[in-house]
Amino acid sequence: MTDQVSAQNPGAHKAPPLRKTPTGIAGLDALTFGGLPEGRPTLMCGAAGCGKTLFGITFLVKGSEDHGDPGVFMSFEERQDELTTNVASLGFDLDDLIARKKLVVDYVRLERGEIEQAGDYDLEGLFVRLGHAIDTIGAKRVVLDTVEALFAGLEDSATLRSELRRLFAFLKAKGVTAIVTAERGEGQLTRYGIEEYVSDCVILLDNRVIDQVTTRRLRVIKYRGSSHGTNEYPFLIDEQGVTVLPITSAGLAHEVSSEVISAGVAGLDAMLGRHGYYRGSSVLVSGSAGTGKSTLAASFVDAACARGERSLYFAFEESAAQVIRNMGSVGIDLQRHRDAGLLVFEAARPSLYGFEMHLARMHRDIETYNPSVIVVDPISAFRGPAVEVNATLLRLADICKSRGITALFTSLSSTGDAMTDGERDVSSLMDIWIALTDLEANGERNRVLSLLKARGMSHSKQLREYRLTDHGIEMVPVYVGPDGVLTGTARVAQEAREREAEQSRQDRITARRRVLERRRVAVERQIAELQAELESEEAEVTRMGEQDEVDATNRHADRSLMSTLRGDL
Amino acid sequence: MSAAHDVPLDDDGQVHLRLYVAGQTPKSLAAIANLKRLCEEHLAGRYTIEVVDLQVTPQLAAGDQIVAVPTLIRRLPPPLRRVIGDLSNAERVLVGLDMIPRSSAT
Numbered sequence: 057m058t059d060q061v062s063a064q065n066p067g068a069h070k071a072p073p074l075r076k077t078p079t080g081i082a083g084l085d086a087l088t089f090g091g092l093p094e095g096r097p098t099l100m101c102g103a104a105g106c107g108k109t110l111f112g113i114t115f116l117v118k119g120s121e122d123h124g125d126p127g128v129f130m131s132f133e134e135r136q137d138e139l140t141t142n143v144a145s146l147g148f149d150l151d152d153l154i155a156r157k158k159l160v161v162d163y164v165r166l167e168r169g170e171i172e173q174a175g176d177y178d179l180e181g182l183f184v185r186l187g188h189a190i191d192t193i194g195a196k197r198v199v200l201d202t203v204e205a206l207f208a209g210l211e212d213s214a215t216l217r218s219e220l221r222r223l224f225a226f227l228k229a230k231g232v233t234a235i236v237t238a239e240r241g242e243g244q245l246t247r248y249g250i251e252e253y254v255s256d257c258v259i260l261l262d263n264r265v266i267d268q269v270t271t272r273r274l275r276v277i278k279y280r281g282s283s284h285g286t287n288e289y290p291f292l293i294d295e296q297g298v299t300v301l302p303i304t305s306a307g308l309a310h311e312v313s314s315e316v317i318s319a320g321v322a323g324l325d326a327m328l329g330r331h332g333y334y335r336g337s338s339v340l341v342s343g344s345a346g347t348g349k350s351t352l353a354a355s356f357v358d359a360a361c362a363r364g365e366r367s368l369y370f371a372f373e374e375s376a377a378q379v380i381r382n383m384g385s386v387g388i389d390l391q392r393h394r395d396a397g398l399l400v401f402e403a404a405r406p407s408l409y410g411f412e413m414h415l416a417r418m419h420r421d422i423e424t425y426n427p428s429v430i431v432v433d434p435i436s437a438f439r440g441p442a443v444e445v446n447a448t449l450l451r452l453a454d455i456c457k458s459r460g461i462t463a464l465f466t467s468l469s470s471t472g473d474a475m476t477d478g479e480r481d482v483s484s485l486m487d488i489w490i491a492l493t494d495l496e497a498n499g500e501r502n503r504v505l506s507l508l509k510a511r512g513m514s515h516s517k518q519l520r521e522y523r524l525t526d527h528g529i530e531m532v533p534v535y536v537g538p539d540g541v542l543t544g545t546a547r548v549a550q551e552a553r554e555r556e557a558e559q560s561r562q563d564r565i566t567a568r569r570r571v572l573e574r575r576r577v578a579v580e581r582q583i584a585e586l587q588a589e590l591e592s593e594e595a596e597v598t599r600m601g602e603q604d605e606v607d608a609t610n611r612h613a614d615r616s617l618m619s620t621l622r623g624d625l
Numbered sequence: 626m627s628a629a630h631d632v633p634l635d636d637d638g639q640v641h642l643r644l645y646v647a648g649q650t651p652k653s654l655a656a657i658a659n660l661k662r663l664c665e666e667h668l669a670g671r672y673t674i675e676v677v678d679l680q681v682t683p684q685l686a687a688g689d690q691i692v693a694v695p696t697l698i699r700r701l702p703p704p705l706r707r708v709i710g711d712l713s714n715a716e717r718v719l720v721g722l723d724m725i726p727r728s729s730a731t
Binding site (some may be wrong): 183206 | 648
């Protein structure tokens with residue numbers, strides 16, 4: 057694409073480049089690098105129901121609203137009131153435009169049965185009508201829808217052909233930018249081969265059904281004097297009108313950010329080396345049914361909204377109301393973000409459109425809403441050839457990367473350990489891959505989260521058990537013991553056992569301590585007794601010594617008394 | 626041509642014709658001449674012809690759903706009939722104006 061842009065202006069010294077008239081149809085202007093050739097007719101061909109008329113009306117209405125170009129719609133198929141009703145659903149008010157002289161709708165009715173041809177004729181009447189309509193409001197844009205109706209309404213196709221050639225010359229002479237629509241024909245672009253006369257720009261619309269899913273596609277077949285995107289591009293017709301989505305692969309040249317944003321779960325942030333996801337990275341959350349993928353996604357969105365960032369949630373399995381209710385049950389209040397205008401849900405069944413169309417729709421929503429984070433829940437809802445799904449996701453990831461949007465994709469994986477081809481393909485696009493698994497043991501299932509990869513940061517290699525509590529996801533440290541990883545009640549039981557063992561050890565020590573204490577008390581008492589015994593013995597001995605002295609004194613006194621009595625004078 | 630007497634006519638028998646042309650082109654002039662001649666032959670005295678030049682009054686083209694010119698419209702008697710071309714094929718003109726039965730036209 058970028059090559060073509062540069063090729064468009066090969067040199068400024070040449071004649072002034074082709075002037076272009078923006079169609080106002082997002083995407084079509086991008087892939088034609090500015091719009092349709094100004095002052096020239098463009099042929100838009102396609103089978104019935106391709107949206108030719110809507111393209112035409114959008115071209116005129118947008119031209120009037122955005123560029124102030126009045127327009128003429130010459131309808132050969134629908135009456136003005138039918139047309140007005142048909143496009144009212146797109147928010148186009150034709151009556152108002154007509155009243156303000158911004159639009160003229162001229163319904164040309166041709167009934168072959170009512171017209172008798174008697175001699176040569178020409179289409180000057182049509183020219184006069186067209187010329188009059190153009191001149192009345194000074195129209196810059198003209199749509200002829202579907203000019204081939206002339207062939208059905210009038211005889212003498214040789215005359216018609218030469219008149220059509222003159223008609224296109226007339227349009228050029230008038231200097232109006234015109235869209236001429238035509239039915240797709242067998243083996244050629246249009247049923248009556250009018251592509252022969254319109255040589256400036258030819259756009260082909262297509263409505264293809266593959267596997268019961270319809271995808272509208274657009275291709276610029278030729279654009280004289282300008283380069284253009286050559287691929288088929290999907291386009292949408294919905295309440296927002298016509299949107300063409302040139303899906304440009306951004307390549308791998310996008311800016312990277314080293315800013316980190318929270319995953320919305322504290323324990324998960326802690327497992328990531330940089331405490332969150334890099335802004336602009338693509339995160340894949342895979343897991344089997346009921347592992348809480350959506351909850352993890354909602355936590356991420358909740359955190360983003362809480363930071364005041366805009367988020368876009370693509371729900372492919374649940375309606376917005378259902379997601380909000382379910383997340384409410386785990387304490388994540390998404391409704392308040394929705395009310396605050398920070399969160400937008402886009403819910404659609406995957407089978408509603410083809411992949412291309414989904415991608416196109418998501419691309420448009422991203423462009424319109426300009427979110428800083430998106431969630432696609434889940435990507436596994438897209439069934440189809442792996443190559444196609446993969447290409448779609450690659451482009452979505454590219455779109456997000458080029459805009460610095462952090463994208464979280466959830467994917468339902470089979471319960472087995474083996475990785476499916478699809479998962480392998482998708483995972484290589486992702487910067488961070490979080491696997492949620494159900495560990496089955498001891499008659500129960502427990503949820504375990506592990507980080508399979510995280511580009512550009514170190515991360516925990518541990519399996520971490522988590523619980524969906526009524527206040528969000530809570531990470532629980534996993535018991536890693538000699539018997540491996542234990543989770544759930546097994547972990548609780550093991551922890552209880554360990555606590556018991558510890559307790560009894562403590563008890564034993566206390567008991568031993570008491571016994572020792574008792575013994576010490578006993579020993580000390582014995583010591584005290586012995587001491588007392590010794591002391592009493594000592595006292596005895598002292599007492600005996602004193603007695604002796606008394607006795608000796610007494611004996612001496614006795615003896616002196618006795619000698620006195622004997623008269624030993 | 627006696628067929629002209631079979632024409633279902635209005636009460637007063639008047640046939641009101643309007644011929645749309647765009648400028649004084651050879652085709653326009655031929656159509657006007659052809660029409661006058663046919664009317665004189667088949668509707669002498671009970672027809673009116675109004676010639677509208679769209680180059681002068683282009684706003685009238687849409688009202689009568691004019692695409693090709695020249696276009697001859699029989700406004701009265703109803704129903705409205707239209708014939709396109711320079712009216713050089715008299716039989717087709719008469720068929721177109723319901724003046725002879727369709728089946729006899731080849």
